[in-house]
Amino acid sequence: MTDTTANGVTVRRSATDGYWTSDRAARRRRSRHAADMRLRAYGIVAIGLAILLLGILVASLISTGYTAFVQTEIAVPYRLDATEVGRDDPASAEFRDVVRSSIRAAFPEAAEENFRELEQMFTPSTHFLLRDRVVEDPSLIGQTVTLAFPASDIVDQLAKGQVDLELPEDRRRISDFQARVFQEMEERGLVATPFNWGLLFNSNSRFPELAGLSGAIVGSFYALLVCFLISFPVGVAAAIYLEEFAPKNRWTDVIEVNINNLAAVPSIVFGLLGLAVFLNFFGLPRSAPLVGGMVLSLMTLPTMIIVTRAALKSVPPSIREGALGVGASKHQVIWHHVLPLALPGILTGTIIGLAQALGETAPLLLIGMNAFTTSPPGGLLDASTALPTQIYIWADSPERGFQSRTSAGILVLLSFLILMNAIAIVLRNRLERKW
Structure with missing residues (x-):
């Protein structure tokens, strides 16, 4: 800070006077603005490239499958x-x-x-x-x-x-x-x-003109039903215990690390586990939706636990403290306050996990859920196939007529995935609560 006197007037000047208006400062501003514009351009290019690749995929499927x-x-x-x-x-x-x-x-x-x-x-x-x-x-x-x-x-x-x-x-x-x-x-x-309509209501056939996805759709429904009935209650219960009751010590840390690791394990490993345990050890029927659903539940269970824990953590601590302050027990706090508020996130994660399981092929192939069936399965123990494995069978078929049906099957599978994700968004918006 310096004082200068001119014409009897004392003016105090700062050492930073002219810093923001100098040519050097202008160059720095231009450099920062250019960096911001480059970052924005990178983002636009990335989004445009992703949309372009998605458009190419959908266009190729429609062009070969619409017939x-x-x-x-x-x-x-x-x-x-x-x-x-x-x-x-x-x-x-x-x-x-x-x-x-x-x-x-x-x-x-x-x-x-x-x-x-x-x-x-x-x-x-x-x-x-x-x-x-x-x-x-x-x-x-x-x-x-x-x-x-x-x-x-x-x-x-x-x-x-x-x-x-x-x-x-x-x-x-x-x-x-x-x-x-x-x-x-x-x-x-x-x-x-x-x-x-036979594409949706006929079962598989050796003749392309008669082949349909009815058996695969029913088989996928049964497999996802078993997957939901196992992974949802077990995943929610495990997440509630780990988040609300389990002490924070070395053992719970080991459990959390293993859950995170299992969520990243390739799906084919769960198929090998199902082949060794459910088929070879317990002797369950091959190609059955029951076995397929159990294998898919093993694959989605870690994801279900992680999503549920994240939903429970999103509930503000004041909700728990307020409920405990008016005399509620730990069980009442979780069941009547925390769980209802976390339910939108839990259901959203559950549906997304089931959508991921719907598109899995490798574990179902390993347990033999690619049987050639001419009628939809009548129960959980009947031989069946699933949508992704049916698409795989058609793609491997030498008849040219199955080429278009392969693309059409992929479009049907994508339609189910989009529908499930849309249901997840609707449930989240309708059940979400503000606080």
């Missing part, structure tokens, strides 16, 4: 003669002959040597589908009814523009005769492409 949500069907008049299809026991009739005779009558111009190619344009399970329709509605017996059934995979690909007819006949799966007949079918109005 699986429609199915080509061919309508043919089927003559259900009462002499061939008995009214007393229609299920025992030989519907394969009914289908062949109906196809011959619908396309009389086809030569005998081309009939096999004509028959291959229909799904090989047409006679089973016709049988099920007649068993469901016996009044059809004795009539000639026009019914639409799925076309074979090669015809379905042709209808969706996935077959290049410019290639030589020996380099494509569909023949010139079949392509010509399909064009005639379209001109006669026998071909339709409705929404493929």
Whole structure:
């Protein structure tokens, strides 16, 4: 600090006068502002890159999987003669002959040597589908009814523009005769492409045109139900004890470290544990949703404990102190005050943990939950598959028709994950309390 006198006036000057207005200070300000702008730009670029990659993923799935949500069907008049299809026991009739005779009558111009190619344009399970329709509605017996059934995979690909007819006949799966007949079918109005409800309500099949996700959806539901019934009460109880009752000593520190480590263990390790303990030691049935749910509960339990402890810690200490001050017991404080306030965070973490378990594949493959089942499981001990393992099976299948169904299965799985996360957000917003 210095004093200067000019014209009889004393002026006190600080050593920092001019510090904020000098050229050096201006350069520092510009440098800081540039650093702030670079940091903001890095964040925008990172978010944009993440959105771009997500958009590429979703676009690739939609571009390859949207065709699986429609199915080509061919309508043919089927003559259900009462002499061939008995009214007393229609299920025992030989519907394969009914289908062949109906196809011959619908396309009389086809030569005998081309009939096999004509028959291959229909799904090989047409006679089973016709049988099920007649068993469901016996009044059809004795009539000639026009019914639409799925076309074979090669015809379905042709209808969706996935077959290049410019290639030589020996380099494509569909023949010139079949392509010509399909064009005639379209001109006669026998071909339709409705929404493929079978993708959601059919079980797995060797034929792509009939394969669906019904068995996988039911199997995933059973597995997640078992996972929830085990991991939720055990995880919440363990978190309450560790957070509210357990003394802070070396043993509890070891337990907390191990819980945090288990949350980071790869899921395939839990699959090996389930294979060794549940299948080999206890002898539980292979491919059962019960075993799958128990393995998934082992995987989600550490996460459930960590999330619940974090929710309990978020409750202000004044809530506990106020309840204890009016004479409530420790049990009453936790059950009537702390737990209800922590419930939104607990439920949110639980749903997110279940969503993570829904997308796990490796542990389910190790316990054999990739069985080929033609009907949904009827219980927890029936052989079943799950959504991620069903997608894996389709991706490994050589038939081209399963390629689009693989992408469609991923879209269905992502829809369930988005729905579960949306439910978690809604529950958190509706149950969250302000204090």
